[in-house]
Amino acid sequence: MKIAVFPGDGIGPEVTREAVRVLEALDLPGLTLFEGDVGGAAYARHGHPLPPETLAMAREADAVLFGAVGDPACDGLERHLRPEQAILGLRGELGLFANLRPATCQPGLENMSALRPQIARSIDLLIVRELNGDVYFGDKALETLPDGRRRGWDMMSYAEDEVRRIAHVAFRAAQGRKGRLCSIDKANVLETSQLWRDVVSEVAGEYPNVALDHMYVDNAAMQLVRDPGRFDVVVTGNLFGDILSDQASMCVGSIGLLASASLGERATGYGTFGLYEPIHGSAPDIAGEGRANPMATILSAAMMLRHSFGREAEAARVEAAVARALADGVRGADLGGKADTVSIGDAVIERL
Known part of the structure; x- marks a missing residue:
């Protein structure tokens, strides 16, 4: 199971790291993860928000786990060079035409x-x-x-x-x-x-x-x-x-809880190729402070297990672990709590 991980900008690397930890905690056989640059980070390193090597990684993968893109330092660039063109480019180049965004009020919230x-x-x-x-x-x-x-x-x-x-x-x-x-x-x-x-x-x-x-x-x-x-x-x-x-x-209650899946018509050996990402942005104002809620990214990884790999049992386990963590009062700043990004990831992994 080959997953291309594109952390991106702002809080993207922080929340993506926790989702990767959850995937690794499941100890799935044949799981391979490889990382690429997108967004403002890619522009800084490669001169383009979606470099050819990143697009090639996406094409070779069975699924993409995406963080977030957006960097105020890039606001003055021509539109085709702005960070947001990375996600638009991936959707267009990979034929991802259907975006699934579930929204459910978790008990207790x-x-x-x-x-x-x-x-x-x-x-x-x-x-x-x-x-x-x-x-x-x-x-x-x-x-x-x-x-x-x-x-x-x-x-x-x-x-x-x-x-x-x-x-x-x-x-x-x-x-x-x-x-x-x-x-x-x-x-x-x-x-x-x-x-x-x-x-x-x-x-x-x-x-x-x-x-x-x-x-x-x-x-x-x-x-x-x-x-x-x-x-x-x-x-x-x-x-x-x-x-x-x-x-x-x-x-x-919070944009930090909503996951999404972007699907196309390309089949993998397990399900449908897709790109999975939280619906929130890069939140540069809190980047690096450990205040980002990674639950939306973790739930996006659960959607990936379900749609691209046919792993319904593992997807349900991750979703249940997130729900239990919330029920136990593990909440980030977006939900009025004090838990930091890593401790939220720890809490979900403990409940797996």
């Missing part, structure tokens, strides 16, 4: 949510976000008009096959959960969203056991705080999914 505890405890949803289209990958430009005014523009677009394949992922996920799928768009304003809604509705005919409804993204943002328990599986585009999944993280 209801009071950490920005919502009332009785509402927060109902949260158990999965956001399926399309990764290869939308404004993130569309043409874009900054230009000066003839009258001297500056104008920026970004193209939002989806082809029907791109919508169809992410819809299938979401419907299959709903079949394995409570059988409910909510497709989120802005079809009352955007033609891109109208196509999205039409295609998702067409795909629904292949899944008669899944109840489908549609919702505008502004209403969805409201319902996530008003009645999050109504959602089971959510499917949406790149931009809306980015925003709503971050909102969901605060509904459950």
Whole structure:
């Protein structure tokens, strides 16, 4: 089982190190890990946020464990050289089009949510976000008009096959959960969203056991705080999914608890090739202080065991160890506690 580990910037190396320790504690036969540079760290060493050697490592691996990218020192670089291009480049080059972001309120953490505890405890949803289209990958430009005014523009677009394949992922996920799928768009304003809604509705005919409804993204943002328990599986585009999944993280209490998997169509000898990462950023303001919560990265490693290696038992063990650590009061600063990054990793390993 070959895993490429890309720690990245800021707190990325700190949280990734703890996830690697958890994987090593499982003592899995045939586990091989190798490390590469991405983001600002890669730019500093190689002059590019996604060097060819890093991309080659990813192609040779069965899965990628990714930390975080982002460095304020790189803000003045041309866009194609900024750290964030590393993750966008990996998604595009590796065909990773389906991002799975589960959000569940852990028992005992209801009071950490920005919502009332009785509402927060109902949260158990999965956001399926399309990764290869939308404004993130569309043409874009900054230009000066003839009258001297500056104008920026970004193209939002989806082809029907791109919508169809992410819809299938979401419907299959709903079949394995409570059988409910909510497709989120802005079809009352955007033609891109109208196509999205039409295609998702067409795909629904292949899944008669899944109840489908549609919702505008502004209403969805409201319902996530008003009645999050109504959602089971959510499917949406790149931009809306980015925003709503971050909102969901605060509904459950901390962005330091949310894992993610980015999957494509490439099969490994065990499952599906994927890239696994916490949804939080590089948090440069606390980098090196030992204050980062590694639980989201550890839970991302659990998703990797499940989806890319077919190791359901080990994935469940890791998730249970994290839940037990939280139940026992092991909490970082993001959850109002005093546990540092390494001690959180120690606590999870002890409970394995």
